[in-house]
Amino acid sequence: MSVNVKHQEAQMIGGELPKEKLQGSDVFIQSLQNEGVEMIFGYPGGAVLPIYDALYKNPIPHILARHEQGAIHAAEGYARVSGKTGVVIATSGPGATNLVTGIADAMMDSLPLVVFTGQVASAVIGTDAFQEADIVGITQPITKHNYQVKKVEDLPRIIHEAFHIASTGRPGPVLVDIPKNISNEVFTKSEIKVKDLNLPGYQPTTSPNFLQIQKVAQALQKAQKPLILAGAGILHGKASKEFVEFVEATGVPVTNTLLGLGTIPGDHPQFLGMAGMHGTYTANMAICEADLLINIGARFDDRLTGNLEHFAPNASVVHIDIDPAEIGKNVETAIPIVADAKEALQALQKLEIGQLSIDKWNKHLNEMKENYPLQYKRKSEKMLPQEVIELVHRHTKGDAVVTTDVGQHQMWAAQFYRFNDADNWVTSGGLGTMGFGFPAAIGAQMAKPDKTVVSFTGDGGFQMTLQELSLLQESQLPVKIIILNNQCLGMVRQWQQTFYEERYSESLLPSQPDFVKLAEAYDIEGYKVENYEDADKLFEKVFSSNRPALIDCRVEQMENVYPMVAPGKGLHEMIGVKG
């Protein structure tokens, strides 16, 4: 190793190269520019020094997070809100392993990311070298695909393939591991050729089978109680417009998965609310009663279905998904359709199905909606988290980009911030990652600088990635952090209360930092509010400012998320339904 690598290090440090010569890191930057990359989220380190040297002249803006996990969650927020591919760079070893949670999160929620990791020099891979980790092996089950670059000539092709794979079909994260000697290597320009894509093993189906689409139309016309379950596949397919048109043309009622919220406006008359473990009574009962369930772009996750034995017992199931492996995985499907949501909806619209005669069904559902709305009741002076969310909804006119972590505050945001646009909702659904929401909000704000971005977080989750306050201060983005502070890990506490006889094992957090002082330490405005009226006044001020702010909202500790389907139970067995 030594001679060769030392020679290359010398070349790198030596500076200017002859004009016809290029370094691997220059090829890297050029390839990213060819893909139209707007910004990179990352953190430097030894194995990516050549790449950071090439970034020094700022050919592509680089966002310096304060932890690799912050960088990748920010990239996820950016990808989710912009619909573009998020790009992340970290160094080898610990830099790479710090990305693992974000990669797994993006995999579960189908977010397009291309993640670059540095690697130790090719010659020492496999020798337990300083800062070496087998990141390709580690991330194999949590990436859509991953690569290790073996030859510098392959770099442009691999980068082009990585962006293609990440952003097409069912989107997902792709990791490219680049040994340091590759980004250091010097060669002549003529040696680089970007060939056309050649991926014979990757040909996603996007056009629906017409016969299957006809079957759906027939099933709809026969159905007495049809229901559409709309998932994130609709927003990834950028098909919200087509979706709402189809829904309005037919009159079929709609429920959403957690990640599908906003694909139909939250106050649309045909919308029944979210379904699943903390879904509305009406949405869950509609699934139980429906005779035809059309799933568009959702994967029948266990938090949605509850006990599969009791899931949609009367319904014949149509499943439209771009990923064939999701169809029939959890729920038996009568009419499977492998397609992009937009193309499937356009094909359905062409058949001109017209308004269905399902007035009786819709009337029944509307009565349920009226009789069993989501509700909460304040029992003391302490404000309730649900009230805070509704207040924020009012002050942002229901049009903010909202990000969350996982847990109680996430469910309340899903229930009470009635989303009018799918691109306004950024949450960690499948993996359920604490610490996701705050950095994701920064990424989302970077994608949409003119939008109001609100990060609802808990006092637990916020402490997992709060170091990004430094990035927020530096970028001066007007992100508003709303900590719904109940001094506990709310959802864990709720489960311990409900299923473990109130043994609150390690879920109470009485000892906390002073979040206001913490914000001030980062030179960010910090506020603490303890009652509704003060919150109302404060939000008036905060949401009219274009500076970042942190608001520590002290809320009732013992409030629970309802309705709730206990684990192992069917959707019809909800508890905490208030009528």
Added chain:
Amino acid sequence: MKRVITTTVINQSGVLNRVTGLLMKRQFNIESITVGHTEQAGISKMTFVVHVEDQRKLEQLLKQLQKQIDVLKVNDITDKAIVTRELALIKVLSPPGVRSEITSIIEPFRATVIDMSKNVITVQVTGDPEKIEAFIDLLRPYGIKELTRTGATAFVRENQKAPAQQLSIL
């Protein structure tokens, strides 16, 4: 149920790991796996025998394999007319007294003796996995010192009697 599945894959580093990792992640039990080059450069073929609980699990397995970028083709060939072959090497204790007895077992199985020492012979046998099972069972009473099997590799026959069951929805 036992299924024989073949996949054609691009011969990139880590592809075997990718496929076996996928089977592990999705909780499938592999009984045997073989990999080797095909007539096309850069393309390899894997044959594996797996145990799956039911039809739905099987369909999941095929679809998940198909989803891999490096996997070109996936076939469940269990219900087709196929030829399956496996090779086993077996060291059997064979003191002079029983050697001719062992030889008489070897012959009908068309196995061959490939090494011999004073008290041990090494036998090579090829055939479908059931035949090899039967052969091993017959030799076991004499004392098997060492045993290794390659796992099954398989081909679909050129002439198929009946059309195979369609599993894919594509």
